[in-house]
Amino acid sequence: MLNYLSHLYLPGxxxxxxxxxxxxxxxxxxxxxxxxxxxxxxxxxxxxxxxAVSILLTAAVMAMLLLLRDYRIEYVSQYSGNDLxxxxxxxxxxxxxxxxxxxWLVWGTLLGLLVQRAAGPSKxxxxxMGIYTLTVLALLLILIRENPFKMLPQTPADGAGxxxxxxxxxxxxxxxxxxxGYAAAAIPFAFAMASLWRRxxxxxxxxxxxxxxGGFLILGTAxxxxxxxxxxxxxxxxxxxxxxxENASLIPWLFGTVMIHGLHMERTRGRYRRANYVLATxxxxxxxxGTFLTRSGVLAxxxxxxxxxxxxxxWLIALMASFAILSVYLLATRLRHVPTQxxxxxxxxxxxxxxxxxxxxxxxxxxxxxGTSAPLLTxxxxxxxxxxxxFYNQVNLPIALLVALLLSVVPFLSWKGEGAxxxxxxxxxxxxxxxxxxxxxxxxxxxxxxxxxxxxxxTLALATNAYKTALKYRAHGLRGAGGYLAHVxxxxxxxxxxxxxxxxxxxxxxxxxxxxxxxxxxxxxFIRMVPRRGFDxxxxxIAVVRHGKQFTVTPKMFxxxxxxxxxxxxxxxxxxxxxxxxxxIEFDPGQSALQLAKGDSGQVGNVxxxxxGFDLQAEGNAMAQMxxxxxxxxxxxxxxxxxxxxxxxxxxxxxxxATGEVGxxxxxxxxxxxxxxTGIDASNGAVRLEMAGVKTPARLSxxxxxxxxxxxxxxxxxxxxxxxxxxxxNRLREARLRDRLAAAK
Amino acid sequence: xxxxxxxxxxxxxxxxxxxxxxxxxxxxxTPYVPYAKxxxxxxxxxxxxxxQKGSSSYVAAQESLYFNIVDPKTHETLRVRxxxxxxxxxxxxxxIVAIGRYDTGTKVFxxxxxxxxxxxKYQGAEVKTYS
Numbered sequence: 037m038l039n040y041l042s043h044l045y046l047p048g049x050x051x052x053x054x055x056x057x058x059x060x061x062x063x064x065x066x067x068x069x070x071x072x073x074x075x076x077x078x079x080x081x082x083x084x085x086x087x088a089v090s091i092l093l094t095a096a097v098m099a100m101l102l103l104l105r106d107y108r109i110e111y112v113s114q115y116s117g118n119d120l121x122x123x124x125x126x127x128x129x130x131x132x133x134x135x136x137x138x139x140w141l142v143w144g145t146l147l148g149l150l151v152q153r154a155a156g157p158s159k160x161x162x163x164x165m166g167i168y169t170l171t172v173l174a175l176l177l178i179l180i181r182e183n184p185f186k187m188l189p190q191t192p193a194d195g196a197g198x199x200x201x202x203x204x205x206x207x208x209x210x211x212x213x214x215x216x217g218y219a220a221a222a223i224p225f226a227f228a229m230a231s232l233w234r235r236x237x238x239x240x241x242x243x244x245x246x247x248x249x250g251g252f253l254i255l256g257t258a259x260x261x262x263x264x265x266x267x268x269x270x271x272x273x274x275x276x277x278x279x280x281x282e283n284a285s286l287i288p289w290l291f292g293t294v295m296i297h298g299l300h301m302e303r304t305r306g307r308y309r310r311a312n313y314v315l316a317t318x319x320x321x322x323x324x325x326g327t328f329l330t331r332s333g334v335l336a337x338x339x340x341x342x343x344x345x346x347x348x349x350x351w352l353i354a355l356m357a358s359f360a361i362l363s364v365y366l367l368a369t370r371l372r373h374v375p376t377q378x379x380x381x382x383x384x385x386x387x388x389x390x391x392x393x394x395x396x397x398x399x400x401x402x403x404x405x406x407g408t409s410a411p412l413l414t415x416x417x418x419x420x421x422x423x424x425x426x427f428y429n430q431v432n433l434p435i436a437l438l439v440a441l442l443l444s445v446v447p448f449l450s451w452k453g454e455g456a457x458x459x460x461x462x463x464x465x466x467x468x469x470x471x472x473x474x475x476x477x478x479x480x481x482x483x484x485x486x487x488x489x490x491x492x493x494x495t496l497a498l499a500t501n502a503y504k505t506a507l508k509y510r511a512h513g514l515r516g517a518g519g520y521l522a523h524v525x526x527x528x529x530x531x532x533x534x535x536x537x538x539x540x541x542x543x544x545x546x547x548x549x550x551x552x553x554x555x556x557x558x559x560x561x562f563i564r565m566v567p568r569r570g571f572d573x574x575x576x577x578i579a580v581v582r583h584g585k586q587f588t589v590t591p592k593m594f595x596x597x598x599x600x601x602x603x604x605x606x607x608x609x610x611x612x613x614x615x616x617x618x619x620x621i622e623f624d625p626g627q628s629a630l631q632l633a634k635g636d637s638g639q640v641g642n643v644x645x646x647x648x649g650f651d652l653q654a655e656g657n658a659m660a661q662m663x664x665x666x667x668x669x670x671x672x673x674x675x676x677x678x679x680x681x682x683x684x685x686x687x688x689x690x691x692x693x694a695t696g697e698v699g700x701x702x703x704x705x706x707x708x709x710x711x712x713x714t715g716i717d718a719s720n721g722a723v724r725l726e727m728a729g730v731k732t733p734a735r736l737s738x739x740x741x742x743x744x745x746x747x748x749x750x751x752x753x754x755x756x757x758x759x760x761x762x763x764x765x766n767r768l769r770e771a772r773l774r775d776r777l778a779a780a781k
Numbered sequence: 782x783x784x785x786x787x788x789x790x791x792x793x794x795x796x797x798x799x800x801x802x803x804x805x806x807x808x809x810x811t812p813y814v815p816y817a818k819x820x821x822x823x824x825x826x827x828x829x830x831x832x833q834k835g836s837s838s839y840v841a842a843q844e845s846l847y848f849n850i851v852d853p854k855t856h857e858t859l860r861v862r863x864x865x866x867x868x869x870x871x872x873x874x875x876x877i878v879a880i881g882r883y884d885t886g887t888k889v890f891x892x893x894x895x896x897x898x899x900x901x902k903y904q905g906a907e908v909k910t911y912s
Contacts, residue, residue: 383787399795403802410810419812421827424880424894427809431802544844544864621865622839737844739865 045101045109048185051094056180058087059173066169069162070234077158084148084165091145091176095138098184102128107195110186111135117197127207128198130215133331133348134184139212141175144219147247148172151223154243154771155230163230171222171320174355182348200603206265210258214285217255218323221288223247224295225320225363228313232366237374241302241312246771248299248316249764252292253757259285260753271606271619273741274537275749278428280335283408284326290401291319294394300519301390305451310374311394317363322405324359328352335411382453389449393442400435404428433486436530440493443523447504466499481539490534498527515766522759525752532748536615542741544621547578549734558582558616562736566590573603576620576736580609591738593620610747617741626734629714633722641730643705647723648673650716654688667692672713672723678706687725689713705730811880816852816859819890822883828890829878833858837871847889850877863892871897 041049065080098111102125107113115128115135130136151168155161227244231237262282263275276282295315298308329335332349381387406413407423414420448454448462473495474488482488501523508517543555547562554560563577573594580587592605606619630638632647639645652658654671661668671686688701702712709729716723814826830850837848846863861879879892 395791395795399798406802406806410806414810414812417812419814419818419826421810421812423806423809424811424825427805430805430809434798434801546844621844 043187043189044183045097045106045185045187048094048097048101048109049183051090051097052176052180052183052185055087055090055094056173056176058083058090059169059176062087063166063169063173066162066166069158070166074158077162080162080165081152084152084169087169088145088149091142095142098135098138099126099129101185102126105195107193108187108191109184110188111184113188113192113195115195115198117195120195120198120203123205123208124198124203127202127211130211131198131202131207134179134182136211136215137175137179137182138184140215140218141172141179143212143216144172144175144222147216147219147223151226151247154247155227156239156243159234160230160236163234164226167229167233168222168226171226171359174359178348178351178355181351201270204265204269206261206269210261210265213254213261214258217251217258217285218288218327220247220251220254221292221320221323223251224299224316228316229363229366232313232370235370235373237309241299241309242771242774244316245296245299245303246764246767248292248296248319249760249767252289252296253760253764255285255289255292256753256757256760259289260750260757264750267746268608269605271604273619273739275746278407278425280408281330283404284330287326287401287405287408288319288322290397290404291315291322294397294401295319297390297394301387305387306377307379307387309376310371313367313371313374317367318401321356321360321363322401324352324356325405326408328356329408329412381451384449384456384459385453386446386449386451389442389446393439393446396435396438396442400432403431403435407431433490436533437486437490437493440490440497440527440530443497443526444493444500446523447500447520463496463500466496466503469499470496484538487534487538491531494527494530494534496527498524498531501527514762515769518759518762518764518766520759521762522756525755525757525759528748528752528755530752532745532750532752536743536746536749540741540743542739544737544739546735546737549626549736551733555740556742558740560738560740562734563588565734568594573605575605575607576623578618578736578738580616582616589616589618591618591620593623612747613745615741615743615746617739617743619739619741621737621739623737624732624735626732628727628731630725630727631722632725633720638725640727640732642678643709643711643727643730644677645711645725646675646677647725648675650721650723651686654686662693665693667694670713670716672725674703674711674725676705676711681706685711687711687713689716691716702728815855816857819859819883820885822885825880825882825893827878827880828859829876830859832871832874832877846871848877850879859890860888861890861892862887863895 062080062083065076065083068076069080101109101112102116103122105112105116105118105125107116111132111134112128115131116125120128128135130139148165148168152161152165155164224244224247227240227247231240259282262285266277267275295312295318298312298315301308302312328349332352334349379387407427410423411420444466445459445463448459470492474492477491478488482491501520505517505520505524508520541556545553545555545560547553547560549562549564552559552561559581561579563579566575566577568574573592575590575592575594577588577590580589587609589607589609591607592603594603604620606617608618609616628640630640630645632638632645634647634649637644637646651671651673655669658668658670668691670689670691672689674685674687676683676685683706685703685705687703690697690699690701692698700712700714702710704710705727709727712726712728714724714726811825811827814828816828816830819826819828828850830852833849833851837846839846844864846865847860848863849858849860851858861877861881863879874897876897878896879890880894880896881890881892883890
């Protein structure tokens with residue numbers, strides 16, 4: 037025990053243990069309230085407060101250790117380093133497994149304080165907070181087990197430093213935002229489970245709704261940032277690669293999207309009452325499952341940025357299993373008692389279409405889950421495997437078509453239902469617009485029928501929802517237009533995805549320094565290497581002339597000093613219609629040396645050299661000189677061809693075996709410059725030659741990609757998020773009104 | 782409105798889609814296989830192995846990276862060609878996963894995608910290459 041303690045940094049470890057004690061006390065308090073002693077609520081709240089303070093202290097200790105570069109701590113020595121700038125030291129906080137669980141826990145704990153205030157009357161609060169505390173306690177247990185405050189037996193002088201790939205401003209903000217979204221997924225789950233537990237089936241949906249919307253917004257923002265990061269700086273060539281780690285954030289977001297629609301239906305129409313319990317559970321469980329897939333090491337051979345196994349797989353499975361058992365038990369025993377209304381919506385009504393859209397999105401989330409789980413699903417087959425991006429693209433294409441179709445129609449449907457003829461009449465205007473856009477796309481270069489249909493439906497969805505947004509805005513201002521605006525964004529994203537990923541044009545070219553080269557409709561010239569300045573790494577300046585406009589791009593390619601990793605950063609020239617994307621592939625600094633075996637030829641600049649063999653009689657007999665231990669002179673017989681003329685040359689190489697001294701007598705090259713022997717490899721009969729005045733020019737291989745309308749992907753997502761934000765603001769306003777009404781009663 | 786036929790239609794659509802996804806899943810599944818099996822060149826597979834030191838070269842004319850991977854167990858080697866950016870930490874790789882198809886004509890494994898595993902002092906720290 038003492039031995040174990042001596043390997044921990046006690047101030048940090050103690051705050052973690054205190055947090056555990058206070059969380060347990062809070063749980064006891066909540067349980068006490070639920071068993072009929074409302075007086076314990078004060079105790080439970082206070083315990084939760086102390087718990088929150090302990091977690092914040094834990095995080096503060098960790099941040100301090102990182103800032104002080106206290107390499108006694110294993111975590112600090114793994115992720116920080118002497119040369120790491122301060123803002124990246126914050127990134128070190130969540131660069132590793134333990135730290136990312138800690139930041140997740142910090143957000144979860146803080147959100148708990150908000151949940152406490154919004155959970156409702158004392159019994160409801162105790163139940164919601166009890167379950168919510170269980171979810172944070174689970175994370176806390178993982179951290180206590182994988183203690184981030186473990187100390188090293190010996191203190192290293194320097195840390196390993198932050199992975200150069202992660203030394204990026206996006207790394208400073210992207211992960212923490214992602215973890216707010218993860219933490220928020222537990223809130224609707226806690227509300228749902230508490231409602232089932234207490235058999236109080238009313239009202240939870242309205243209370244959980246703002247949290248569900250907020251979580252959707254934040255996770256969506258994080259996904260947007262991740263895509264932008266991958267595209268702009270990591271040089272992955274696209275914004276989405278269907279990597280398990282990316283999918284682990286997309287799947288909860290899709291479930292969450294269905295959940296917010298379900299909660300909306302329950303709040304306004306009293307529908308989806310049973311489904312919402314399942315949706316809240318699925319959203320939370322998908323966060324846990326994604327964490328398991330990416331953190332347990334089960335995908336180590338399949339994903340590039342999956343974490344290696346740190347020995348917590350068992351814990352993660354136990355954690356998933358406990359919450360699965362809890363929720364399945366509650367759903368199985370209580371769900372059938374939840375009162376519902378019979379479905380009397382006609383087919384052409386908003387209600388029916390929302391159900392259809394929800395099912396479609398659920399199906400999408402499920403197939404993405406199945407695809408991501410492929411290595412697990414095929415584990416027991418002869419050759420386990422994984423599915424590539426083409427699987428996700430194939431199955432999601434029909435889904436996207438259907439979603440676009442449903443979204444196009446929904447704005448013109450009422451809850452009561454619509455006559456088919458009236459509906460079609462309303463759709464005429466937007467359809468003409470969509471057909472015009474499709475015709476435009478066909479003229480441009482889209483000829484694949486599915487893609488044309490895709491563009492048509494996406495434009496239709498955009499048009500009908502934009503029309504409805506405008507109507508709502510004129511009637512009620514910003515309030516109430518959020519949902520439709522978000523759907524406009526979906527249409528915009530779909531257009532951006534199809535144009536930028538199915539109609540991009542990529543060319544790989546090698547540029548010789550100073551020589552212009554035509555690539556598509558652009559002329560590229562590799563101007564110079566830009567030397568490293570401060571944190572700015574060395575780059576390659578390329579002048580581009582395109583459509584009469586002149587600009588330079590400076591993609592970067594550099595060696596990380598510490599790890600000798602070659603890093604590549606693309607450069608993107610964005611314009612409204614397309615991105616011009618340049619990523620370096622290979623840089624050859626140019627050379628003036630050759631290594632040739634007998635009979636071999638090589639070229640430097642415009643000089644071609646053939647090595648015919650050694651001349652051992654250049655100045656006396658070399659073998660005899662060698663045997664006598666005297667200075668040796670060896671000649672290299674070269675056939676040099678330049679401008680079509682071949683000349684025989686014989687540069688000499690001197691070697692003094694007694695002193696080890698070497699020297700060269702160069703030979704002049706016809707047309708200027710000279711060639712010298714700088715080394716001899718006797719065992720292979722090879723010679724090393726160095727030219728002066730002649731050089732192969734530096735060459736840069738690049739990938740030039742033209743990505744049409746990729747701006748639509750980013751702006752569409754911003755529109756979705758703006759719509760979501762408007763809806764959230766509206767819901768919060770409603771919640772305040774509701775509380776005021778309740779207080780007035 | 783009668784809802785029975787609609788439910789039926791929905792069920793048929795869902796089943797159809799399930800079938801479509803399953804076949805797509807099977808089609809795009811790239812199994813991990815030993816080199817001998819990869820050499821049949823029948824389908825897209827993935828192979829893993831260590832980088833043979835000194836075997837990599839970039840051929841600018843073809844804009845391709847050539848290298849050999851070695852099976853850690855059988856010590857078999859496989860020649861791989863990758864048309865694209867040389868992954869950053871390539872030379873330090875302890876293990877390389879190549880996804881692609883073996884060309885029985887040129888006797889080279891044509892990789893569409895590479896996953897490069899590094900001596901992982903960094904967790905989750907590898908370079909990603911899309912194709």
